[in-house]
Amino acid sequence: xxxxxxxxxxxxxxxxxxxxxxxxxxxxxxxxxxxxxxxxxxxxxxxxxxxxxxxxxxxxxxxxxxxxxxxxxxxxxxxxxxxxxxxxxxxxxxxxxxxxxxxxxxxxxxxx
Amino acid sequence: xxxxxxxxxxxxxxxxxxxxxxxxxxxxxxxxxxxxxxxxxxxxxxxxxxxxxxxxxxxxxxxxxxxxxxxxxxxxxxxxxxxxxxxxxxxxxxxxxxxxxxxxxxxxxxxxxx
Numbered sequence: 001x002x003x004x005x006x007x008x009x010x011x012x013x014x015x016x017x018x019x020x021x022x023x024x025x026x027x028x029x030x031x032x033x034x035x036x037x038x039x040x041x042x043x044x045x046x047x048x049x050x051x052x053x054x055x056x057x058x059x060x061x062x063x064x065x066x067x068x069x070x071x072x073x074x075x076x077x078x079x080x081x082x083x084x085x086x087x088x089x090x091x092x093x094x095x096x097x098x099x100x101x102x103x104x105x106x107x108x109x110x111x112x
Numbered sequence: 113x114x115x116x117x118x119x120x121x122x123x124x125x126x127x128x129x130x131x132x133x134x135x136x137x138x139x140x141x142x143x144x145x146x147x148x149x150x151x152x153x154x155x156x157x158x159x160x161x162x163x164x165x166x167x168x169x170x171x172x173x174x175x176x177x178x179x180x181x182x183x184x185x186x187x188x189x190x191x192x193x194x195x196x197x198x199x200x201x202x203x204x205x206x207x208x209x210x211x212x213x214x215x216x217x218x219x220x221x222x223x224x225x226x
Contacts, residue, residue, distance in 0.1 A: 044217050046216075089155060098168075098206060098208050098212075099157060100157070104153075
C-alpha cells in the first residue's frame with residue numbers, strides 16, 4: 001500500500017548548524033507534500049509545503065526540495081536554534097485526494 | 113480564538129466504558145478528520161468527513177463511530193474501550209481542493225484507558 005518513509009528518526013545538531021530530514025514516498029500520483037512540526041505536548045503545525053509542480057520552496061530558514069522522479073523530498077533547516085527542537089513529520093497526499101500519509105517522524109534536538 | 117477545538121483535553125477511563133470526544137472548527141472548512149497518534153508518535157488517519165458525509169474510513173474497529181451533525185462538528189464516540197485505545201486523538205479540518213489541502217489540527221485529546 002501507500003507508504004512514506006522518513007529518515008533519520010532522531011537528529012541532534014549544534015545550534016547554528018543545518019539539519020536535513022529526508023522522506024520517500026511510493027505513490028507516483030501524490031501531488032502534495034507538507035511538513036509539520038510538533039512540539040512536546042502540542043499539536044502538529046504546518047511549517048511548509050510543496051506541490052508537485054514545484055521543485056523547491058523556501059521560507060526564511062526552512063526549505064523543502066522535491067524530486068518527483070526519485071519520489072523523495074527533503075526538509076532543510078539552516079542556522080538551527082534551540083526552539084527548532086521538536087518532532088517533524090513529512091506527509092504525502094494519496095494521489096490527488098485529501099488523504100495524507102504521514103512519515104514516522106524525526107525528533108530533532110538542537111543543542112545550545 | 114481557537115480554530116479547531118476539541119474536548120476533553122484529558123480523559124482517563126476504565127476498560128469497557130464508552131466515551132466521546134467532541135470537535136468543532138470555526139474556519140469554515142468543509143472537511144474534518146480524526147487522527148490517532150500512538151505512543152511511538154505515529155500519526156494515522158481514522159476518518160474523514162466532507163460536508164457531513166463519510167469519505168475516508170480506515171481499518172478502525174467498529175467500536176469507533178464518528179458523527180458529524182454539521183460540517184463544523186465531528187465527534188468521535190468509542191464503545192467498550194480497550195487498553196490499546198490509549199493514545200492522543202487529534203481532530204483536524206481542511207478545505208478540500210484538487211491540489212492538496214492544508215490540514216489544521218486541534219490541540220489533541222489524551223485518552224488513557226486503565
